[in-house]
Amino acid sequence: MTRYFIEVAYKGTRYNGFQIQENARTIQSELEGAIALIQRHPVSLTGSSRTDAGVHALQNYFHFDAGELHPQLVYKLNAILPGDIVVRRLLPMPEGAHSRFDAIAREYEYHLYTQKNPFLQETALFYPYRLDHDALAETAAYIKEQTNFWAFSKTNTQVKNFRCQIAVSEWVERGEEFLYHIEGNRFLRGMVRLLTATQLKVGRGKLSLDSFKRLFTEEAKCGHSIAATGLYLIQVKYPENYFPR
Numbered sequence: 001m002t003r004y005f006i007e008v009a010y011k012g013t014r015y016n017g018f019q020i021q022e023n024a025r026t027i028q029s030e031l032e033g034a035i036a037l038i039q040r041h042p043v044s045l046t047g048s049s050r051t052d053a054g055v056h057a058l059q060n061y062f063h064f065d066a067g068e069l070h071p072q073l074v075y076k077l078n079a080i081l082p083g084d085i086v087v088r089r090l091l092p093m094p095e096g097a098h099s100r101f102d103a104i105a106r107e108y109e110y111h112l113y114t115q116k117n118p119f120l121q122e123t124a125l126f127y128p129y130r131l132d133h134d135a136l137a138e139t140a141a142y143i144k145e146q147t148n149f150w151a152f153s154k155t156n157t158q159v160k161n162f163r164c165q166i167a168v169s170e171w172v173e174r175g176e177e178f179l180y181h182i183e184g185n186r187f188l189r190g191m192v193r194l195l196t197a198t199q200l201k202v203g204r205g206k207l208s209l210d211s212f213k214r215l216f217t218e219e220a221k222c223g224h225s226i227a228a229t230g231l232y233l234i235q236v237k238y239p240e241n242y243f244p245r
Helices: 027-039 073-080 133-145 191-203 209-214
Strands: 002-010 056-066 085-093 105-113 166-174 177-184 231-237
Touching (some): 002 027, 027 073, 105 191, 133 166, 133 191, 133 209, 177 191, 191 209
Parallel strands (some): 056 231
Antiparallel strands (some): 002 056, 105 177, 105 231
16 A cells, blocks of 8 residues: 545635535545545545635645555546645655644635626625724734734633644735735644734724734633635645655
8 A cells, every 4th residue: 555645725605614524515535436436445634734614725735555556546536526625746745644633734725806796706805894904914914923822712622721822923915805824833623714804893993903913822712703705725745855756
């Protein structure tokens, strides 16, 4: 048996997240079904990063173990997968390589647009409110200095470690879109959406900057989330020279 990594991208609008669920359409179930159809035996995928219902990914990885693969597996997968999922590449890896535990960083973006645009409605959030960009720059810079993100994790989590190292935290204007860009060594469940929503409260003058900062020291959840529509997993990063040439 050989361990393989499979790199995929997808538009998450029609899917109930990444992970297999009973009576629900997910990215994992679509991929596993397509691979089993071609290989004629089931496979079990392990994902590098779980994405919630409606969340998109420009890059995500899964790994699985298998014997000899069909020589045109990537081509055949893309021929039978729905148009909103694409397989980028398939990589044979050393034994023990793990798509989730070996990742050293993940990069996300949350996309907003302020002027009505029907071509963005499934891939960004329409947010027609006046925002204080200077205040948002302050919140983003403050996030980069923090490590305790307990206030920005969902309540129904079994995680006991709420510390994350944030390398990038910034608001960026890109064409018609205004987006929040963040990169860290790890993320808690719902963390990016909770951070985005709470910063937008500050940007709209609904929450003071001091109150925002206190969320990192007080034992209170932020209480603000935002729709999955605009969230993208941009990239999963591994150590240098991790992938075989």
